[in-house]
Every structure is written in C-alpha cells, then in structure tokens.
Amino acid sequence: MSVPTAPVATRAAEVRGLPSHLQQPGSKVVRWLLTAIAVLFLSAFIIWPVFQVFRGAFSKGVDAYVRTFYAPPLDPEVLEKMPRRERVVANNEVRQAPKTRDAIAMTATVALIVVPLNTVFGLAAAWAISKFRFRGKTFLISLIDLPFSVSPVVAGLIFVLLMGRVGIFGDWATHIQWPWPWSAYWRGFEGHWWPIGFSNWYEGVIFTPLATALASTFVTFPFVARALLPLMESQGTESEQAAITLGANGKQTFRRVTLPAIKWGLLYGIILCTARAIGEFGAVSVVSGSTDANDTMPLRIEKIWQSYNTQQAFAVASLLASVSIVTLLLKVVIDRKQSEQAVVKKPGAGH
Amino acid sequence: MPQLRRNVLPGFRLSLGYTLFYLSLIVLIPLAALAVKSATLSWNDFYSTVTDPFVVSAYKLSIGASLAAAAINGVFGLIVAWVLVRYPFPGRKIFDAIVDLPFALPTAVAGIAFASVFSSLPIVSDMDNPNRDWYAVTLMLVFVGLPFVIRTVQPVLQDWETETEQAAMSLGAGPVTIFRRVIFPVLFPAWISGVALAFARCVGEYGSVIFVSRNIPGVSQIVPQIIVEKLIEPTDANGVSGVSNATAVGLMLLLMSLSILLVLNFIDAMARRHER
Numbered sequence: 001m002s003v004p005t006a007p008v009a010t011r012a013a014e015v016r017g018l019p020s021h022l023q024q025p026g027s028k029v030v031r032w033l034l035t036a037i038a039v040l041f042l043s044a045f046i047i048w049p050v051f052q053v054f055r056g057a058f059s060k061g062v063d064a065y066v067r068t069f070y071a072p073p074l075d076p077e078v079l080e081k082m083p084r085r086e087r088v089v090a091n092n093e094v095r096q097a098p099k100t101r102d103a104i105a106m107t108a109t110v111a112l113i114v115v116p117l118n119t120v121f122g123l124a125a126a127w128a129i130s131k132f133r134f135r136g137k138t139f140l141i142s143l144i145d146l147p148f149s150v151s152p153v154v155a156g157l158i159f160v161l162l163m164g165r166v167g168i169f170g171d172w173a174t175h176i177q178w179p180w181p182w183s184a185y186w187r188g189f190e191g192h193w194w195p196i197g198f199s200n201w202y203e204g205v206i207f208t209p210l211a212t213a214l215a216s217t218f219v220t221f222p223f224v225a226r227a228l229l230p231l232m233e234s235q236g237t238e239s240e241q242a243a244i245t246l247g248a249n250g251k252q253t254f255r256r257v258t259l260p261a262i263k264w265g266l267l268y269g270i271i272l273c274t275a276r277a278i279g280e281f282g283a284v285s286v287v288s289g290s291t292d293a294n295d296t297m298p299l300r301i302e303k304i305w306q307s308y309n310t311q312q313a314f315a316v317a318s319l320l321a322s323v324s325i326v327t328l329l330l331k332v333v334i335d336r337k338q339s340e341q342a343v344v345k346k347p348g349a350g351h
Numbered sequence: 352m353p354q355l356r357r358n359v360l361p362g363f364r365l366s367l368g369y370t371l372f373y374l375s376l377i378v379l380i381p382l383a384a385l386a387v388k389s390a391t392l393s394w395n396d397f398y399s400t401v402t403d404p405f406v407v408s409a410y411k412l413s414i415g416a417s418l419a420a421a422a423i424n425g426v427f428g429l430i431v432a433w434v435l436v437r438y439p440f441p442g443r444k445i446f447d448a449i450v451d452l453p454f455a456l457p458t459a460v461a462g463i464a465f466a467s468v469f470s471s472l473p474i475v476s477d478m479d480n481p482n483r484d485w486y487a488v489t490l491m492l493v494f495v496g497l498p499f500v501i502r503t504v505q506p507v508l509q510d511w512e513t514e515t516e517q518a519a520m521s522l523g524a525g526p527v528t529i530f531r532r533v534i535f536p537v538l539f540p541a542w543i544s545g546v547a548l549a550f551a552r553c554v555g556e557y558g559s560v561i562f563v564s565r566n567i568p569g570v571s572q573i574v575p576q577i578i579v580e581k582l583i584e585p586t587d588a589n590g591v592s593g594v595s596n597a598t599a600v601g602l603m604l605l606l607m608s609l610s611i612l613l614v615l616n617f618i619d620a621m622a623r624r625h626e627r
Contacts, residue, residue, distance in 0.1 A: 034430055034433065034434050035434050038431040038434035039440075041430070041431060046452050046497070049465055049494070121370065125370040125374075128367040132358055142612075146378055149551055149609065151557065151575055152555065153557045153578050153579055154578070154604055157582065158384050158385045159381055160582065161384040161598060162380070218377055218378060241359055241360065244360060278457065279458065279459070281458045281558030282575065298459035302459055313463055317464070320456075321464075328448050328455055332448050
C-alpha cells in the first residue's frame, strides 16, 4: 500500500492556513461514503475480473498451468495406467501446447513488424506537425486519430474489401507472394545477387499473417504520434533552431536535441502501441480466417475457450494480463520521469 | 510576425511527405475501399440489409447498452475522479493507476474474465431471464468505457481552485448546492466529452462482448457481431453476397462512429468558445 499523500488542492489549502473543515468539502460521512463507492466500483469492475483470470489460470495447479504451454508426450506406460478421462486430457494437452506456443511467437512477430512501422510514422508526423506551420494541420490530426474511432471489426472488414477475393485489389493481392521472415537462410552469392533466401513463402494477403500485421498496424496507427504530439508542441522549436544556428545538421539536431527531450513520451507511445498490437482481437479475427497457424494469442484464447478448456484459456490470458499490468507500472514510472524532466528544465529556462 | 521568419529546421518535406504517404497507405485507402464497395451496392439491397429486423435489433442492443454503460460511467466516473483528486486514502495511488487497465487489457482477456465473474452473479447467470444479455453486455461495456470519464474529468478537478467552493460555503451554500451550482458547471464540458468518448468506444466494441453475450440473432447480437456473421455467410435469398451485406452494415457502424466524432468536436469547440 502506498503512503497517502495530500492532493495538490488540499496542500494549497493547508498552506493558506484555512481551518480544517474548509479544506475538504463534504462532511466526514459523505467523504467516507464517496470513497467507499469509488473503491467498490473499481474493485468490482477491475480488480475482481483480473483476479479471476489468475485464479482460473491456476485452478488446476501450477503443473497444469505449465502444461498449457509446454507438454511433452507422456510415457506410453504411464499413459496406459491413467483413467480414461485423464488420458484424454493429457493427450489433448500434448496436441494443444505447440499451437499455443506458435500463437505466442506469431503475436511477437506481428508486434515486431507493427510497432517499428508506427514508431517511424509517429516520429515523422509529430516532427512535421509540431515544428512547422502549414494549412490543414488540424484536419491532418483528425485523420491520424481516425483509427481510434473505427470499430475493430470495421478495421478488419476494410482490408477484406481491399485485398480479399472480391476486393478492389483482389486479383493482385490474392496472387502476391511474400516470404516468412523467420524462414530466412544464407544461400551464398553463387548464382544469386542476393545472398539470403527464404524457405517459406505465402501466397495472398487475407487469411495470412500479413493481413494480421496490416490490420494491427491500422488499429495501433495513432498511438506513437498521439503520445508525441502534445509533448513536442509544448516544447516549441527554440532548442532546435538554436542547434541549427550553431551549425548542427538535421540528424545531429534530432539525435542530440529533440530525442533526449521526447524520450519518455516516445517510450510511452511505443509501450501503448505494443500493448494494443499484442492484444488486438476484432480486426485480427476478421482477417486471419480460422486457421490455427494464423492465431495470435487473443485468437488462441477464443479457440481454447470455445472448446471449454477454461483453465487453459485463462492460462494464456494470464500472460496477456501480466503484460498489461507491466504496461500500467511502466506508465506510472514514465509519468514520474516526465514530471522530473519538466521540473529540472523549468529553472534552467530562465538562465 | 513568426510566420514571416523563415523556419530554419530541416526535414519538413520529408516528414510531411512520409506522414501523408503512410497515412494514405494504412488508413485512407483502406477506408476508401469501404466507401467504394458500398457504392457498388444497389440502394434496394443496401436498404433491405440495413433495415433487416435482426440488424435493427442489433442497433438497439449496441446503442442501448452503450448508452446505459456510458451513463453508469458518467455517474461513477465522476465519483471516482472526485475521490481520487480530493480524498486521500490508503492505496489511492494504486487505484489511480488501475483506472487505465481497460485501455491496456486485451479485450478477449476482459471478455473471459467477465464471463467467469458473471457465472457467479445472479442477474446475469439466470439464462431464462429474457433481459439477461442486455445486463451482461451493459456491464461488460461499463468496463470497456471505464477510464474515459475519469481521465477527462480528473485534470479539470486537479486544476480547480478551491476558493470558489470556499466562497460558496462561507455564503452558506450546502454541499449539494455547491456541487450543482459551482462545481458541476465547470466540469460539464470535460464530463460530457468523457461520456461521449466512452459511448463511441462501446458502440464498436467486439472482442469482449462476444464472450458474455449468447449471440442469438434478434436477441443478443451487437452490430459488430452481425458484420462478422454476414462476412462468412454465403449469398442470401435476395442474391446479395455475404461480403456486400457485411459492407452495408459496416458502413452504418462507421457512420455511427463518425457522427459521434462530429458531436465530440462540436462539444470541444463549444467548450473552447465558452472559455474565451
């Protein structure tokens, strides 16, 4: 439990030496009642469900939890001696665990593609919008925000309409071939000008991991730009102007002046973008088909849940829940770092 | 005039060019595909798809449950924001941090978590109750939209000078009058935009709701569920393909979200004019 600290408003009242009954409005009873309502509301809607995830995940013990992800085949003799029901469960675990591990790998791959793309975009957009004046800026910002207000299902649908079998670019998109990045191998220069080959190629876009990546890119599109924009706008252009005037080139200015000032905001945007890319469900479920090989972790959770393996579904969910709890912790840390940076900067600005 | 001074910073063309290129590639062209595809539908097919009784009942559930959830969040979000800013209590920082969890928690995880919570909750575990899915979907959407009102109201409360309140109190106003006449008018623009944001988010929500509603056509389907269902359906009795039907309903959902966005911008503009 954290130490209770007085909020800014209360502290200000204390400084002015007001009598205690004027420092906080409402009688003790009202105060107590409202605090109880707030705590109960947050506990019922947030703490209880998250607790259920972890309780469900470990409902059959630590061993069953581990076997959700790693279940080597059992010794046939041991299997023979098991009661029939337990044997069915054990065999099912052996079949399901590799698919769950593949889903984790797929989720990581998609995030590794999506997050850098949207980070580069976020930096470019925030630089153009915050450091320069041009017409239509407000309109451009609303366009960047657009994916936030589009339903995830519609986000998936538009890519089907663009590249699906009956899509606008359907003829081209259903025949395009592209390599799976992890299947890369060194084939040398003999007979090729390009030394890296791929052993695994996909054909088409919709119902392949490429569609998953595209839909996730759409859904997480604004995060980094949104985290950087207010920050960079409040910082203005003076430091960069000074650096350029002193003879730094564009690259140096960005790396030495802009980047240190925005690093926490950038990190925050990247973390939010990653969290959403990992957890996206609606858009991904529309474009990935129901092939097991295309499953990301959320899709895997749905499939396991549909087959009534509640404990396994919660076990996979517990990983995602842990990621989101870590996200919240990082947010608190970054908020603190950002306000420290702001405090350090302020007295210096006068000199 | 700052406009007359030449901006010496480099990279304007490159960064704006890349921004526009990437924006078109990922957002604008795909969204245009929805518009282009719906233009190929005949008006009669479009109309009969979007006014189908099952689809209409999905609008009712989506909008009704989202409104109810936004209203619940409007009341409780205000209380939570007030308590978090004004009343120190043990663990306040932890409660403040977990408010953002619905943003960070994947919807599928929230869905199965609530499905498990609901199995022990009397009003939603009674499957014979005809309103059961309304309750379940509404409670689920309360979670989905929970942070919006709190996070829009909180900064206003933090900047709020307590003097006005103290002046009202010293003039003899009771707590209810102070809240109604002094505090709420200041909070109102932030509060209503928080409610609208929560509503907008809930209307499009899919991932969590599918785990708590029973997906019965005409009873417990939300609009996104209809779209997903139509997308995998074969050609219907009128000879319209499943994809076309999904496009029609998808356009309706997109228009709904965009109109909420317009209302939000309007509220924002009004609030800003009010400040000046």
